[in-house]
Amino acid sequence: MVTSNALASMATDGIRTGRSAHRSALEAGRGPSAGASLAAADADVDMAGDRIVARDVHVRYGDKVALRGTSLRMRANTCTALIGPSGCGKSTFLRCLNRMNDTIDDAHVTGEIFLDGENIYASDVDPVAVRRRVGMVFQRSNPFPKSIFENVAYGPRRLGTPKRELGELVEQSLRSGGLWEEVKDRLDESALGLSGGQQQRLCIARALAVDPDVLLMDEPASALDPIATAKLEELIGELRARVTIIIVTHNMQQAVRVAQHTAFFYMGDLVEAGTTDAIFNSPKEPKTADYVSGRFG
Ligand SMILES: Nc1ncnc2c1ncn2[C@@H]1O[C@H](COP(=O)(O)OP(=O)(O)OP(=O)(O)O)[C@@H](O)[C@H]1O
Numbered sequence: 153m154v155t156s157n158a159l160a161s162m163a164t165d166g167i168r169t170g171r172s173a174h175r176s177a178l179e180a181g182r183g184p185s186a187g188a189s190l191a192a193a194d195a196d197v198d199m200a201g202d203r204i205v206a207r208d209v210h211v212r213y214g215d216k217v218a219l220r221g222t223s224l225r226m227r228a229n230t231c232t233a234l235i236g237p238s239g240c241g242k243s244t245f246l247r248c249l250n251r252m253n254d255t256i257d258d259a260h261v262t263g264e265i266f267l268d269g270e271n272i273y274a275s276d277v278d279p280v281a282v283r284r285r286v287g288m289v290f291q292r293s294n295p296f297p298k299s300i301f302e303n304v305a306y307g308p309r310r311l312g313t314p315k316r317e318l319g320e321l322v323e324q325s326l327r328s329g330g331l332w333e334e335v336k337d338r339l340d341e342s343a344l345g346l347s348g349g350q351q352q353r354l355c356i357a358r359a360l361a362v363d364p365d366v367l368l369m370d371e372p373a374s375a376l377d378p379i380a381t382a383k384l385e386e387l388i389g390e391l392r393a394r395v396t397i398i399i400v401t402h403n404m405q406q407a408v409r410v411a412q413h414t415a416f417f418y419m420g421d422l423v424e425a426g427t428t429d430a431i432f433n434s435p436k437e438p439k440t441a442d443y444v445s446g447r448f449g
């Protein structure tokens with residue numbers, strides 16, 4: 153857990169461009185019991201226990217429909233796995249959750265996604281602020297060609313964290329990323345010299361350094377060996393005490409190991425969502441049963 157002054161003193165801006173009016177509602181909404189702030193944010197969204205609620209999300213790329221009316225609730229401080237065969241819209245949905253699809257020219261997104269009761273697609277929301285609160289870790293780790301220290305310090309520096317606090321913040325973030333012991337004596341070395349698994353944990357530490365509420369992970373272990381994968385899964389188990397995690401995985405055992413909730417996508421439709429136990433052991437939809445039992449995909 154990161155509890156130090158360094159993090160506590162970091163900016164916790166809202167996501168709206170006209171910030172001050174909404175700030176108290178947003179900040180009251182941080183943390184697992186977000187319910188109290190919701191009347192101020194959006195009166196008809198019942199988010200008790202939820203960090204993110206997606207309602208009727210459609211995405212197309214040009215004319216090609218990628219997601220058809222996805223609605224899903226993602227609970228605070230749990231890990232939700234998104235599963236399904238290739239091309240079914242998992243990454244597309246994940247990117248909706250922090251407005252990364254905005255960066256794809258022909259992507260069109262409709263519907264609503266509420267983060268602690270606020271629609272992140274509202275016209276006065278700043279996507280950059282959304283991405284600070286909803287961090288992302290990609291399939292291929294992508295450290296900056298900078299030192300290990302500078303990779304982690306990058307985000308806080310941009311947010312104006314004072315220089316004297318950076319050392320402690322970098323250490324805490326690397327500890328939270330499960331990497332500190334391995335790199336504490338080489339913080340000034342290039343991040344590109346780390347192993348694949350270490351680079352992936354560095355990217356997690358970098359994402360954590362700006363104190364996000366949600367971490368999105370798109371197949372974060374697909375390029376890792378079994379030992380690095382096990383470390384990553386252990387880390388996910390620890391991190392969800394502090395951040396809500398949404399992970400795309402093709403590895404069903406991984407979903408069972410790390411996720412409390414699972415959503416099964418198929419050809420642009422969200423077929424079924426529920427507890428991981430229910431999805432894997434008593435699915436309601438025949439397609440889900442076929443997929444989790446390995447009959448296709
Ligand atoms: N940038 C893009 N431009 C056009 N079409 C896209 C783009 N990204 C995704 N698509 C299409 O949208 C559909 C959903 O893709 P998406 O990447 O979300 O699937 P996925 O479930 O993550 O697949 P995988 O498991 O292979 O990563 C696919 O048909 C894909 O070809």
Ligand SMILES: [Mg+2]
Nearest residue numbers: 242243244400
């Ligand atoms: Mg994908």
